[in-house]
Amino acid sequence: MSKTLVEAEFRISELEDGSRRQTIAMACTLVSLIDLRDRYTGSHSSRVASYCGEIAVRMGLPDHETESVVLAASLHDIGKIGVPDHILLKPGSLTAEEFDWIKRHPEYGWMALRNVEGFEQESLMVLHHHERMDGRGYPGGLVGHQIPLGSRIIAVADSFDALTTDRPYRPGRSNRAALQEIIRCVGTQFDPKVVSAFSSTMDFDA
Numbered sequence: 615m616s617k618t619l620v621e622a623e624f625r626i627s628e629l630e631d632g633s634r635r636q637t638i639a640m641a642c643t644l645v646s647l648i649d650l651r652d653r654y655t656g657s658h659s660s661r662v663a664s665y666c667g668e669i670a671v672r673m674g675l676p677d678h679e680t681e682s683v684v685l686a687a688s689l690h691d692i693g694k695i696g697v698p699d700h701i702l703l704k705p706g707s708l709t710a711e712e713f714d715w716i717k718r719h720p721e722y723g724w725m726a727l728r729n730v731e732g733f734e735q736e737s738l739m740v741l742h743h744h745e746r747m748d749g750r751g752y753p754g755g756l757v758g759h760q761i762p763l764g765s766r767i768i769a770v771a772d773s774f775d776a777l778t779t780d781r782p783y784r785p786g787r788s789n790r791a792a793l794q795e796i797i798r799c800v801g802t803q804f805d806p807k808v809v810s811a812f813s814s815t816m817d818f819d820a
Contacts, residue, residue, distance in 0.1 A: 637730060658775055663687040665771035665812070666764075672811035673767075683764040686739035690768050693722030693740070706783055717752050720744055739764035743772060748802045766805040770796060770812050773804075789816065 666687040670680035694702055697719055701712045708716065724741035727733045742765035745751035747758055777792035787795070793816055800806045 637732065658779065659688055659691050661775045662690065662768065662771045665774065665815075666767050668815045669767050669771065669808060669811045672814050673807065679764075682735055683739065683767055686736040686743075686764050687768050687771060689723065689727065689736065690740050690743050690772065691719065691723070692726055693719035693724070695726075696722035717744070721753050735762075735764070738762050739768060741765075743768040745769070746803045747805060751803075761805075763805075763808075766808050770804050770808050774812070 663684050667680060667684045670683050675683070697715050701708065701715050704712065720741050720743060724737050727737035727740060730737070739762050742751075742754060742756060742761050745754060745756045745761045745765060746769075747761070747766075749755050749757035751761075774792050774796055777795060778786045778789060780786045786792075793813060796804060796809055797813070800809050
């Protein structure tokens with residue numbers, strides 16, 4: 615291969631990497647816009663992404679898959695941009711109609727990401743992060759391994775962070791109590807292998 619061709623390919627690779635970095639930066643900016651509306655959602659997404667990274671490493675996923683899961687986790691609630699403020703910021707319990715709005719946010723997130731080049735897999739993880747192993751989740755009612763692995767990882771991290779975070783209508787649980795609840799829902803809501811990997815990251819003596 616000629617030196618000119620090698621240099622050209624290297625330059626193309628640099629441009630592609632630069633383009634992806636710019637796209638990721640733009641996506642993170644969108645997440646920060648959610649943070650302006652709802653402080654919980656923004657900080658929640660960063661914590662979920664961190665948990666997902668730990669889970670992916672414990673599961674032995676390749677670096678590129680781990681990066682993809684972490685990116686999807688960072689963006690998993692981006693669809694909440696489409697949820698009206700009076701519902702998203704409501705301090706009390708939601709009505710069935712209001713919860714239907716909340717249940718649309720994975721689809722809104724998927725629609726925002728699906729046409730962004732290089733984000734095809736991440737958009738599917740976002741779409742399915744509220745599916746359940748028993749098929750009673752949303753939006754697709756997928757069962758077991760029909761659900762993308764990244765979505766199954768996000769589901770565990772998302773639920774754990776929600777359980778341990780104080781909300782206006784209830785205090786957060788301890789890490790131990792939240793993990794016990796996650797374990798209780800293994801097989802119905804959560805993937806056993808994902809929960810096992812997540813449990814191995816917990817250090818209650820720290």
